[in-house]
Amino acid sequence: MRLILALALFFAAFSAHADVTIPHLDIGQGGHCVNDPKFMRMNHGDLLKHQRTITVHQGIRGGRYSLERCVNCHASKKNNSVLGTNQNFCQGCHVYAAVKIDCFECHSSRPESTAELESDKHE
């Protein structure tokens, strides 16, 4: 009887764990990132903030941690964006962590070449 209870508890705990839905991200092109993914997961916000100041105020473009570079590699091949669904690179993780993301109210969420094509279509 005790064994059955222990087993039941074990499976209950296991299935409860399986309920936590870790985001399955579509990382786009992927490959070798500018830093270790674990480090990037923790620090990308600070890196981007530092880079933006250098870019806007000093005019140094194409930096190692530029947002444009993130988007160029990590836009999904399906919808050509880092936003859109909960599988997309930026949106997926930010929804999971419940952190509001406001970069893309101003910045383009598509890679450079395709964003140009889109804007030409609207003309």
Place this chain on the structure above:
Amino acid sequence: MSDMDSDRRQFIGRSSALVAGLTLAPGMMLYDLAHGRPVGEPASSKVRWGMLIDTTKCESGCDECVKACNKENGLPGGTGPTDEQWIRKVQLTDLKTGKKTSLPMMCQHCAEPPCVDVCPTGASFKRVDGIVLVDRHLCIGCRYCMMACPYKARSFVHEPLHDQKPDVPRGKGTVESCTLCVQRVDRGETTACAEACEKAGHKAILFGDLNDPDSEISKRIRQVASIRLRDDLGLDTGLHYEGL
């Protein structure tokens, strides 16, 4: 100017003429003079970007510069009171003589910008090379700068935007104005409006470095009579107008 100073200037003039002479073949040079600074190097305070606008060449009814600006920066192109306009074409008529003048009006890129003075967050700033910009990360949309600008050069973004250009991020709730095509300048190119004006055959907009005595713009400003709009305000603008 002292004799020593003028000797120095002549020397600089001669040596740069020498550099320009290092031509391997037509259109091919040892030094690429027009090229931008190397990647990773910040904007330099030795440079001051500016423009000379020849109003005698600016054609009334032509808005190629405005169209090029809209395309380059992803602006919608409306001219209503709440639409973003970085360049406006202005028609002037002298009431006494009837003389008509057409000219483009935009941010004058002041050396002493009032918009920077009044900004409560430090979002409105002047880059070391003289370009006056808004850091939208810091802008809270209070619009003090719009009130302070004597040239009505700034616009406020009222509506949410989509599909912005990757090089020109813009968004609701922030103020914006002519950036002197800073994304192009950083690549070593000229502004979109100057390029379009030349393509249209008018060549009314000359863009260049005001600090370099040998640049085309500096030479022209030395030769012809040009004025700066509302020079009485002492803002030391980077834009010069010829024929006004």
